[in-house]
Amino acid sequence: MNSELKALYRDTLLEHSREPKNNRVLKNADAYFELKNPLCGDLITIYLKVSHCIVSEATFEAQCCSICTASASMLTDQITKSDIEGGIDFADSLIESLLQPGISIANLENEEIQSLAGVKSFPSRIRCATLPWEAFKGAVSRLV
Amino acid sequence: MNSELKALYRDTLLEHSREPKNNRVLKNADAYFELKNPLCGDLITIYLKVSHCIVSEATFEAQCCSICTASASMLTDQITKSDIEGGIDFADSLIESLLQPGISIANLENEEIQSLAGVKSFPSRIRCATLPWEAFKGAVSRLV
Amino acid sequence: MTDLLAPPPIPAALKKARDDFPILKREVNGKPLVYLDNAASTQKPQSVIDAITQYYANENSNIHRGVHLLSTEATAAYENARTKLAAYLNANDESEIVFTRGATESINLVAHSFLEPLASAGDEILISHMEHHANIVPWQLLCERTGAVLKVAPIFDNGDLDTDTYISLMGPRTKLAAIVHVSNSIGTVNPIERIIEAAKDRSIPTLIDSAQSIQHMKLDVQELDCDFLVFSGHKMFMPTGIGGLYGKRAKLDSMRPYQGGGDMIANVSFDGTTFKAPPYRFEAGTPHIAGGIGIAAGIDYIESIGRDLICDYETQLIDYAANRLKSTAGVRLIGEPSHRAGAISFVMNSAHAHDIGTILDTEGIAVRSGHHCCEPLMKRFGISATARASIALYNNHEDIDALVESLGKVHQLFG
Amino acid sequence: MTDLLAPPPIPAALKKARDDFPILKREVNGKPLVYLDNAASTQKPQSVIDAITQYYANENSNIHRGVHLLSTEATAAYENARTKLAAYLNANDESEIVFTRGATESINLVAHSFLEPLASAGDEILISHMEHHANIVPWQLLCERTGAVLKVAPIFDNGDLDTDTYISLMGPRTKLAAIVHVSNSIGTVNPIERIIEAAKDRSIPTLIDSAQSIQHMKLDVQELDCDFLVFSGHKMFMPTGIGGLYGKRAKLDSMRPYQGGGDMIANVSFDGTTFKAPPYRFEAGTPHIAGGIGIAAGIDYIESIGRDLICDYETQLIDYAANRLKSTAGVRLIGEPSHRAGAISFVMNSAHAHDIGTILDTEGIAVRSGHHCCEPLMKRFGISATARASIALYNNHEDIDALVESLGKVHQLFG
Numbered sequence A, B: 001m002n003s004e005l006k007a008l009y010r011d012t013l014l015e016h017s018r019e020p021k022n023n024r025v026l027k028n029a030d031a032y033f034e035l036k037n038p039l040c041g042d043l044i045t046i047y048l049k050v051s052h053c054i055v056s057e058a059t060f061e062a063q064c065c066s067i068c069t070a071s072a073s074m075l076t077d078q079i080t081k082s083d084i085e086g087g088i089d090f091a092d093s094l095i096e097s098l099l100q101p102g103i104s105i106a107n108l109e110n111e112e113i114q115s116l117a118g119v120k121s122f123p124s125r126i127r128c129a130t131l132p133w134e135a136f137k138g139a140v141s142r143l144v
Numbered sequence C, D: 001m002t003d004l005l006a007p008p009p010i011p012a013a014l015k016k017a018r019d020d021f022p023i024l025k026r027e028v029n030g031k032p033l034v035y036l037d038n039a040a041s042t043q044k045p046q047s048v049i050d051a052i053t054q055y056y057a058n059e060n061s062n063i064h065r066g067v068h069l070l071s072t073e074a075t076a077a078y079e080n081a082r083t084k085l086a087a088y089l090n091a092n093d094e095s096e097i098v099f100t101r102g103a104t105e106s107i108n109l110v111a112h113s114f115l116e117p118l119a120s121a122g123d124e125i126l127i128s129h130m131e132h133h134a135n136i137v138p139w140q141l142l143c144e145r146t147g148a149v150l151k152v153a154p155i156f157d158n159g160d161l162d163t164d165t166y167i168s169l170m171g172p173r174t175k176l177a178a179i180v181h182v183s184n185s186i187g188t189v190n191p192i193e194r195i196i197e198a199a200k201d202r203s204i205p206t207l208i209d210s211a212q213s214i215q216h217m218k219l220d221v222q223e224l225d226c227d228f229l230v231f232s233g234h235k236m237f238m239p240t241g242i243g244g245l246y247g248k249r250a251k252l253d254s255m256r257p258y259q260g261g262g263d264m265i266a267n268v269s270f271d272g273t274t275f276k277a278p279p280y281r282f283e284a285g286t287p288h289i290a291g292g293i294g295i296a297a298g299i300d301y302i303e304s305i306g307r308d309l310i311c312d313y314e315t316q317l318i319d320y321a322a323n324r325l326k327s328t329a330g331v332r333l334i335g336e337p338s339h340r341a342g343a344i345s346f347v348m349n350s351a352h353a354h355d356i357g358t359i360l361d362t363e364g365i366a367v368r369s370g371h372h373c374c375e376p377l378m379k380r381f382g383i384s385a386t387a388r389a390s391i392a393l394y395n396n397h398e399d400i401d402a403l404v405e406s407l408g409k410v411h412q413l414f415g
């Protein structure tokens, strides 16, 4: 296995994909958002429960690859208990750092999430990593 | 001027194109047929007056090149006073001999018409020579 | 009893053929390229590439309207491609071959020029559950415009078409029966002879999507007696941006134009415009001339090897591949049709199709991962994506072996 | 006073450019090729030919749906062409560039996806009398389907558009004002800035047919502020079978799909299908990938010389040609527009356009003879055909001189 591939499939990422956290439908969600990657058919739904601008619960449901699953698992972990605005900022800077060749994602605090950085050597997989974060933003936009 | 060009623009042909015979509308025609070469916009109409299966008068009107004009001029000459069936046979064998690379047109009696043979070296001009003959066939098909 | 896992022998003509494709000498990620994505697009032999280069470097000119030599030459070369395609499909006349961008445009052309004027609310269009989006969406758009209804025949769990039901869905209001000949995602070969026969009995026009069969087997449109047949050049060793529609002349004659513009008109005037006879009526504007010339070269190439030989060998190779994949740990085939050509779809217990694709890629192996433009079919099997290996004449058992070996690594990684 | 018959000096960049086009080294009928049929199709520089060869020999793969390297590379190369075209036209965003087969398909796309849903019986579409069939027939077909009416603005005897009348024909029911930027048959440059301005004042959408201007001058779609602009690759040194449509994003967003199939959908299901955002919504099926790559190479080529330099030089050369032809015995120009680009049409007293074309061809000179897909314009001038000389950046005064000399021979022969 070459080194880029090793960097892509780090243990942290594989663990999240094998045993994803918060991988279930949230029946009483305040908002949810379904998003699809039309290139491959990957499909993800993010569910949010929110009170006083704080995410009290975040879950997801997906038909997707290991990277997307791991990314969603980390996302739900990251944003639970955080305030919405902070979550959006985090999502924005993560998406940007994955899309822009120049920017590293080292400056994001969450170390687990840094294991997503491996996709940057695989352009066709970047969208797999960003999809849950885009869905999260979609869900937030639906909150009243 | 190269030899093929000389063979194309023989004196006989140029004379017919400069002073075409029967180049007029036939008011009391029994049938007429307009035909266009959509590749270049050339347009020709053949008019026929017929009695007892003999062409008594044949004329044409055209917006076309020298070859088409000369061919039409020769056509009206050739078919006047001939019986219709013979005219159609003549048209068919002329068209075939112009279209088929193998066949020469030497076996057609009319010597003037043999001056059309030059088009065979200019594939894009063959239709110019056949157009009047096709229009003639169209006009015959309209006779009652 | 034959050994199902014995690699098929490669005929001499095909051993040599591999050298004709320059891209197969390329390395990908430091490994020799193993190209198993042929259902998406095949590679091009040097002779096709040369024909294109030669055209642009020596003959380039617009066609159909010039008296100068370049134009006459280009016109002859382009029309020669039509003649060759007509012979390749054994069409009755070369005017039955319409050039398009590919299978997709061909189907859209039939939808617009043939079916739309005939379709009223409540009329039916019959397709199957295993169609490519190209043979679904144009009909859905048409249904939206006309009120016609799309009827979808089911498939069995093994990926075979439920042909009886397909035929039983042919009714008095069926205005077209369209069917894919070979499924691009699961490789099923459909019994189009039987379908066409049944449709003819009921006077229903037929359209065959041969995008995945024309490069793998002999097709004879007169024997088949279908009304329309569509295909793409880029999937049969030819350039991108060109493909075709075969249509019975009587059908084409009855059809309205598709796009409007130069070259498809007899007369243009503001009082009224008249149109040329088929095929030109359907070919507006400057066509993809270099593409046509590439089609002619591509047909020459295929014929120089022989379609029967290609078909025989490929059948053995795809069966070999299916058998090897079936006995690979962690791999599950999607669709095990009774008659297969060209393609195999599979999933793995642990790794998603995308992950498989990425890992294979680092080994130099190109397969496709995704829904293969067959979302309804994917849904039918309860999945969103598969990995797909698809072959062409230049593939051999070593390619399959490399695939199987690398899938072992995937299995290891994802457990 | 400048000497009207003095040949324009050739800038160094363009002197060298001639060597970039392999076909210009060819002989035709034993004479060096003098290619003056550029309005029909331009020749291709080696760099464009190489880009195509390179693609087929090393990168060929289907795009947009693959995770393997070839597919990723091909997708990037194809999308790079879109980015370059957007920059070339100064579009606001690359999603405003839709790839099509060429100008003809682009206009048909606008007719189907933009105008048809808006057009009711009695609505009007405005064009001019000097349009190419591509900017006439699609609207006629649309009028037939919807009951809309085609309004045609007249032109003056010198071949200039009667712009005042064109503008005065813009009314409350005008749903689109379409106009050719540069006439392909008589070379008139139309005042599109004024026309677009007037249309905007009346909230009428505009379509510019730039098939004959995009290769001769700088175009800035944001400055022009037109809604649509169409062009063909093969007329701008690029491959056949590819071209484009620029459309303002807001307009494109409002439009229904064109062809249906793969790659233009978000979701396909038998319950309902949803479509992608522009430009993909309008690009169904496998595109002409090699064509896109050729577009990128072609733009690089043009930019390496510089559009301003090309435009300046060509203006001088076409004026030189017009002046020389005007003083050639037996020659009559058709159209002497106040502002000319690219093309000159002429007839001779004695020889028909076809005869001229044939004789010039034996001298190695390629011009076009016919109606140039502008039958209404021909009728306007009371003729059925012209001979047309049209230039590109590699032409020079020697080409014009050769033309003029050979016309002398025609005059001699036909008297």
Ligand SMILES: Cc1ncc(COP(=O)(O)O)c(C=O)c1O
Residues within 6 Å of the ligand: C262, C284, C285, C286, C287, D039, D040, D101, D102, D103, D104, D105, D132, D134, D135, D180, D182, D183, D184, D209, D211, D212, D232, D373
């Ligand atoms: C002014 C103009 N518009 C449209 C077209 C049509 O272009 P194409 O045939 O490449 O679609 C042409 C080409 O002849 C043209 O000159």
Ligand SMILES: Cc1ncc(COP(=O)(O)O)c(C=O)c1O
Residues within 6 Å of the ligand: C039, C040, C101, C102, C103, C104, C105, C132, C134, C135, C180, C182, C183, C184, C209, C211, C212, C232, C373, D262, D284, D285, D286, D287
């Ligand atoms: C079965 C089938 N039909 C239609 C198509 C569409 O072909 P294209 O994208 O070349 O138009 C494809 C190609 O993916 C296919 O596999």
